[in-house]
Amino acid sequence: MHSETAHDIPRPQAARPGGSPVAVRGLALAAQVLIGLETALQLVLAAAGGTRSTLFRVTTPLSLLLFFGSVVVFLVWFRRCRLNAELLAPGAHRYSAGWAVGAWFTPVALLWIPRTVTLDIWRASAPAGTGVWLVNAWWAAWLAKTVGGVIVGEIGHNAYGYSVFDMAAGLGAGVLAVLLIRRLTAHQEAALRG
Template sequence: MSTEADRVEPRPRVLRWPAGDPRSLAVAAQVLIAAQTALQVVLAAAGGTRTELFRQFVPFNGPLFIGAVVVFLCWFRRCRLNAERFAPRTHKYSTGFAVGAWFIPGAMWWIPRRVALDIWRASPPAGGAWLIDAWLIDAWWVAFLAKTVGGVVLELTLPYLYLYSPYDAAVAVVAAVLAILVIRRITAGQYAAASAEPAVPPFAGFSVR
């Protein structure tokens, strides 16, 4: 015989997002990164800057690239702010570096990677999968450097290498796939951490640690 307690519906889990839910920004960032990368691949396959197709479609590339960068940085900053609540006093760099480090010459080649690692450490998955995701973040960062720094070096050393070359397209695809995987994994980790946060009583003036 079922009792009244057996018929009580479980209460939905309360999500605690200190800086806001990053999932909508994560979806937008993935879509924009994929779209901008697809356009770059099409232009490279068509012959790069030397074709009529480039002149027709290059006006779309700039807005797509800027949109992808802006949305990604908004997602990255929100995740960093959430991570401060999930694991306070465990981050090497302040929240300002989540965006600012990307625009500091030299620092942009290293600090954002460390910020991403600290964000993930703040909400690691169960089962010891942290090491796998650390390698994923490192692989994404190597691909990012190959796309940005490597592309510039090749263009300076090989004058005949045109923009939107097969190299640009190949590293862009790898970097985009890894970036999307990183976004998905970090967002999922933050969702798990937010789900596990203890509920804060209404009108409480402090957080329960």
């Protein structure tokens, strides 16, 4: 009788230089939809009275599902883009594909490493001379939403996520994230076809 060992179980392999690209279009669409819905729901909740509203209590499970779904799908898309970027520009990246996900969960490093990974992916994927303004605008909006929202909430004694500042930063971060996903996916697919 033969029992399987850890050596017998096939493990999925990431794309390597010279390997095949991994699909990102479906994940990109899912991430855009989830981020758009989550952003819209947060704006509706803020307009309805924030954490004190009945709507907040009723939609909390949906809000959590959209938030965590957005995070997971975005991170899977982001890592796949990083793997593809290695095919386009082998050895030109400052951080490994593992940092495409891990950096988001590393205290302090999450304030700059994800932007650096994004810039490397963008430069490997976008046509030469394409500016990085979208990456910088998205990153500034994300920092404003996450760091600035906490600071403004503490100063103004408002529930996090429902100050005017946080609503504006959240809308900006959501819209720019959708645009970034859309543009980066298009650039990468074109580069991989070429």
